[in-house]
Amino acid sequence: MAAMDRGGPVIPVFIWEDDPAVASMSRWWLARSLKNLQRDFLAIKSCLIVRKGDASEVLMALARKTKAGAVFWDKSFEPAQRKVDEAIREKLVRAGIFCEVLNDSMLFDLARILNKQGTPYKVFTPFWNYCLSLEGPSAPAKSPVKLPALSRWPHSEAIETLGLKVRAKWTEKMELLWKPGAQGASVALRKFLDGKIDDYPRERDRPSVEGTSKLSAHLHFGEISARKVWHETRKNMASERRPGMMRASEAFLRQIVWREFAHYLLYHFPETATAPLRKEFSKFSWRKDARLLGAWQKGKTGYPIVDAGMRELWATGWMHNRVRMIVASFLVKDLLQPWQAGAAWFMDTLADADLANNTFGWQWVAGCGADAAPYFRIFNPTLQGEKFDSQGDYVRRWIPELSKVPVRFIHNPWLAPPEILTKAGVQLGEDYPEPVVDHDAARKRALFAYDRMAKNRRK
Numbered sequence: 529m530a531a532m533d534r535g536g537p538v539i540p541v542f543i544w545e546d547d548p549a550v551a552s553m554s555r556w557w558l559a560r561s562l563k564n565l566q567r568d569f570l571a572i573k574s575c576l577i578v579r580k581g582d583a584s585e586v587l588m589a590l591a592r593k594t595k596a597g598a599v600f601w602d603k604s605f606e607p608a609q610r611k612v613d614e615a616i617r618e619k620l621v622r623a624g625i626f627c628e629v630l631n632d633s634m635l636f637d638l639a640r641i642l643n644k645q646g647t648p649y650k651v652f653t654p655f656w657n658y659c660l661s662l663e664g665p666s667a668p669a670k671s672p673v674k675l676p677a678l679s680r681w682p683h684s685e686a687i688e689t690l691g692l693k694v695r696a697k698w699t700e701k702m703e704l705l706w707k708p709g710a711q712g713a714s715v716a717l718r719k720f721l722d723g724k725i726d727d728y729p730r731e732r733d734r735p736s737v738e739g740t741s742k743l744s745a746h747l748h749f750g751e752i753s754a755r756k757v758w759h760e761t762r763k764n765m766a767s768e769r770r771p772g773m774m775r776a777s778e779a780f781l782r783q784i785v786w787r788e789f790a791h792y793l794l795y796h797f798p799e800t801a802t803a804p805l806r807k808e809f810s811k812f813s814w815r816k817d818a819r820l821l822g823a824w825q826k827g828k829t830g831y832p833i834v835d836a837g838m839r840e841l842w843a844t845g846w847m848h849n850r851v852r853m854i855v856a857s858f859l860v861k862d863l864l865q866p867w868q869a870g871a872a873w874f875m876d877t878l879a880d881a882d883l884a885n886n887t888f889g890w891q892w893v894a895g896c897g898a899d900a901a902p903y904f905r906i907f908n909p910t911l912q913g914e915k916f917d918s919q920g921d922y923v924r925r926w927i928p929e930l931s932k933v934p935v936r937f938i939h940n941p942w943l944a945p946p947e948i949l950t951k952a953g954v955q956l957g958e959d960y961p962e963p964v965v966d967h968d969a970a971r972k973r974a975l976f977a978y979d980r981m982a983k984n985r986r987k
């Protein structure tokens with residue numbers, strides 16, 4: 529809209545600087561998202577120009593060729609992308625081209641939010657309260673029905689040449705599960721607001737039901753804006769007036785502001801993409817072990833709720849938030865593997881892989897981030913399973929070999945008497961693994977490692 533308001537033709541551009549950090553699942557999503565974006569621009573008599581290469585050089589060349597006087601793009605919060613943005617801006621401004629960086633993917637101007645001491649917030653609730661005290665985010669503009677076009681479009685690469693293609697067999701399933709693109713995003717939001725939001729506060733912690741919006745990848749790829757989600761949710765709340773609607777909408781919008789908080793932290797503390805926010809954790813004595821990491825990645829730890837989550841991730845490119853917390857806690861506390869190893873696996877396999885949200889999530893669980901769960905609060909995977917998957921439906925869905933295990937033992941099959949396991953057709957160690965660690969012993973070991981780190985800090 530900003531480009532349209534300036535007058536003259538608008539040239540939509542996507543530049544792919546092949547980034548090895550973008551993994552298979554994200555590549556799959558991006559390829560589809562771009563295809564749909566191309567179609568959406570065609571529908572408004574425009575054309576998405578796709579190029580690959582160094583973004584500042586490509587933009588300069590395009591600007592020269594088309595005599596463009598201004599370039600607009602959306603602000604990034606990722607440290608590497610911020611450097612790229614800065615390089616682009618410098619080059620374009622030096623060439624006399626007007627640049628405007630918009631804040632379209634966030635609700636608030638995160639760079640400006642500071643506490644009374646003039647430093648960034650590190651606790652969510654005051655951040656949330658501060659956001660609520662601001663003028664609400666402006667409503668998104670209506671999509672244009674026509675975009676002022678050039679008489680001759682510059683050359684555009686085919687999306688197929690960008691190297692985003694991933695193995696066909698694996699992606700077949702994904703085609704059935706996800707609808708990348710703006711249309712898919714709007715459908716997902718509508719489906720959530722029309723049918724699920726009422727139950728969100730109650731169902732959002734139950735991984736066996738589809739109680740959340742599944743908007744994360746759409747938000748990450750910019751297919752829907754947080755402002756649209758915010759305004760549609762509020763409009764829905766005002767028009768529906770069902771009991772509990774206000775509470776449900778607020779619970780959901782609070783999650784959208786957690787996303788703001790994660791991006792806010794990455795913006796103000798860019799080093800946290802790889803290093804803990806709480807510096808003392810850089811001396812934590814992790815016990816790197818490729819075998820244990822592999823068992824966790826494959827969903828073969830012997831703890832059903834952990835394994836179900838890891839298998840859901842592998843099969844669908846998504847994992848329920850409650851289960852993300854459980855599997856992350858298990859990796860960093862029960863297995864003492866560095867949170868960075870888990871974060872890297874998530875970045876590799878999640879459709880919604882997002883540096884800000886992922887870093888925040890992992891550091892929160894590991895106890896080394898902002899407003900983090902205290903390190904000594906160690907999830908017991910069996911109790912978590914019993915609480916949030918009380919009938920074992922989620923576990924049975926993702927671990928068919930346990931499907932006949934009775935509810936009483938579904939989260940701790942190693943405690944089941946042999947005759948029950950035989951009846952359920954399970955031989956532990958053969959059909960399903962024995963636990964890779966004993967949780968009680970692992971918990972003590974984790975607390976010991978934490979105490980040692982804390983003592984070293986005081987020295």
Ligand SMILES: Cc1cc2nc3c(=O)[nH]c(=O)nc-3n(C[C@H](O)[C@H](O)[C@H](O)COP(=O)(O)OP(=O)(O)OC[C@H]3O[C@@H](n4cnc5c(N)ncnc54)[C@H](O)[C@@H]3O)c2cc1C
Nearest residue numbers: 740741742743744783784787849852880881882885886889
């Ligand atoms: C270890 C760990 C890693 C995570 N990695 C990612 C990641 O790479 N990408 C990602 O988008 N989310 C990540 N999350 C946050 C959260 O799990 C997902 O956003 C959520 O499960 C997505 O499902 P949904 O869209 O149905 O969520 P909903 O419950 O419908 O929430 C709506 C939106 O709010 C935002 N949101 C919700 N919870 C969080 C949160 N805890 N932190 C930040 N934003 C949140 C998301 O954008 C989400 O789409 C991670 C959480 C943990 C514990």
